[in-house]
Each structure stands twice: as structure tokens, then as C-alpha cells.
Amino acid sequence: MTQLIVVGLLVLACYAIQCLIWPFASCRGCGGSGKHRSPSGRTFRNCSRCSGSGRHLRLGRRLFGGH
Template sequence: MTPHLTAASTLATIIAAVTLGYVLACTVWPFKACRRCTGTGRRRSPSGRAFRECRRCDGTGRRLRAGRWLYNHFARIHRDGTR
């Protein structure tokens, strides 16, 4: 084996492991904390005195992960196309 082939196969293995780990994370934990409200579901009003619901997460404090959103999107397309 040449050094280039060894490096390429190692890199491919690492990329496959990271991708598989992200797919597993999207399956087990489909939601993540909202970055705008840091998972509380509330944000301060412009005056700084009152709290309001976060508009980005609708006050839940959770957002759907990008990978899970893509999976849901393509599953919906497949489901609508096979009906």
C-alpha cells in the first residue's frame, strides 16, 4: 500500500464515522436548543423590561436539527410521490 492510499482510506473512514454519528444523533435527538433564546423559549423585549416568546422557536426553546429537517423533507416528498 502506498502512503497516499493509506491516507485516503483513513480520511474516508473518518468522514464516514462522523457522518454516521451525525445521522445517529439526528435519529436519537431530533431537536436542539434554539440559538436565539438559548433554549429558554423567551427573549427580552426591546426595552429590556419584559419577556416575550421567542419567534424563532415559537416559545418551545427547541429547534429541529438540519439533518432531521432534510430527512423529513425528503421523506415527505417520497410519501407524496408514492400515494
């Protein structure tokens, strides 16, 4: 049981470190482009999920001291 906790903490620590180094993931709404294209493909508007930034702050980063 103790081993399970240690492994769990290690996984959590690795995840926390990764979130510090790579705090952003691609927005799931637009795939990281920040644009929401019209069906014609020629016009677009800002993605409403990320408001045009194309990135998505990872949950871990929010938990471990991000903003």
C-alpha cells in the same frame, strides 16, 4: 485516501444517529426558553426564531428524514 473516506463516513454515521436520538437543540435566539424577555425582565413575548417552542430542529435531522 480510502481511510479518510471511511473515517468521514463513520463521523457522518455517528452524527446521523445522534440527530435521530437528539433531534432538537436549544434555540439560539432564546437559549431554549422560548421567550424573548423585555429589558425589564418582567414581560416577554414568544421568541420569533422558534415561535415560542424554545427548540431548534438540528440540520442533520432535517437532512436525514426529519420534518
